[in-house]
Amino acid sequence: MTDTLFLDAVVTATFLLAGLVKGVIGLGLPTVAVGLLSLVMTPAQAAATLVVPSLVTNLWQLAAGPGLRPLIARLWTMMLGIAVGTWAGSGLLTGDGAGLAARALGAALLLYAATGLTSRRLAVPRRLEPWLSPAVGVATGLVTGATGVFVIPAVPYLQAMGMERDALVQALGLSFTVSTLALAGALYGNGALPWSTAAASALAVLPALAGMGAGQWLRGRISAHLFRLCFLWGLLALGGHLLLAGGGR
Incomplete structure (x- = not known):
C-alpha cells in the first residue's frame, strides 16, 4: 500500500512538472516524464x-496552430518514417534489455540537452526536405521505439526548417502526436500497454493539464530563456544518471 501511494505521488508530481515545462517552452513533456519515471520503473512502464497525457496535450497543441493541411503535405513522409521507425525500434524498449533501454534513454537525453x-x-x-524528412522520421522513430522519448532528431530538424513560430509549435505537436x-501501438502490440496501465495513464492527464496551464500562465512572468537553460541542464544531469546507472526498478 505504501509503495502504491509513493508511486502514485511520483507519477502525479512528475506529470505536474512535465506539464509545467511544456506549458512554458512548448515541449518537453515526454522527455521529463519518461526520464524521471524511469528512476522508479522500467522505461517501458x-x-x-x-501515452494518454502526451496524446491529449499534443492534440491541444496541434489544434492551436494556423493550418494543419499544408503542414501535413510538407511533413507526411517524416510522419510515415516515425511510424515505421517506432515499430522497428520497439523491441529494445519492451524486451528483456530494460537496463540497456534505460541507458539508451540516458544517451538520448544527453544528446538532446547538449x-x-x-x-x-x-x-x-527546402530543396533537401524530400530526402531528409523520411530519414529524420525513421531515426526519430527508432529513438522513440528504443527509449520512449521522441525529440531526437525531430525537434532540431523541425527548428531548422525555418517555419514561423506558430507553425513550428503546430509542427512539433503533429510530430509528437504521431510519435x-x-x-x-508498438507498446500494445508487444503486450506492454495493458488496460490497467492505460487507466493509470488516463489519470495522469489531470496533473499534466494542470501543469501545462500553470506553465502557460508562468510563461509571461519569467524569462523563457532562463527556464529553458535550467530545463536543459537538469536533463543533462538526469541523462548522465540514467546512462551510468541504467535507471531504477
Whole structure:
C-alpha cells in the first residue's frame, strides 16, 4: 500500500512538472516524464504511463496552430518514417534489455540537452526536405521505439526548417502526436500497454493539464530563456544518471 501511494505521488508530481515545462517552452513533456519515471520503473512502464497525457496535450497543441493541411503535405513522409521507425525500434524498449533501454534513454537525453545548449543553429534548405524528412522520421522513430522519448532528431530538424513560430509549435505537436500514437501501438502490440496501465495513464492527464496551464500562465512572468537553460541542464544531469546507472526498478 505504501509503495502504491509513493508511486502514485511520483507519477502525479512528475506529470505536474512535465506539464509545467511544456506549458512554458512548448515541449518537453515526454522527455521529463519518461526520464524521471524511469528512476522508479522500467522505461517501458514509463513510456506506457506517458501515452494518454502526451496524446491529449499534443492534440491541444496541434489544434492551436494556423493550418494543419499544408503542414501535413510538407511533413507526411517524416510522419510515415516515425511510424515505421517506432515499430522497428520497439523491441529494445519492451524486451528483456530494460537496463540497456534505460541507458539508451540516458544517451538520448544527453544528446538532446547538449544540442539545446549549443548556440549554433542549423538551417535546412527546402530543396533537401524530400530526402531528409523520411530519414529524420525513421531515426526519430527508432529513438522513440528504443527509449520512449521522441525529440531526437525531430525537434532540431523541425527548428531548422525555418517555419514561423506558430507553425513550428503546430509542427512539433503533429510530430509528437504521431510519435505518441506509434509508440502506443508498438507498446500494445508487444503486450506492454495493458488496460490497467492505460487507466493509470488516463489519470495522469489531470496533473499534466494542470501543469501545462500553470506553465502557460508562468510563461509571461519569467524569462523563457532562463527556464529553458535550467530545463536543459537538469536533463543533462538526469541523462548522465540514467546512462551510468541504467535507471531504477
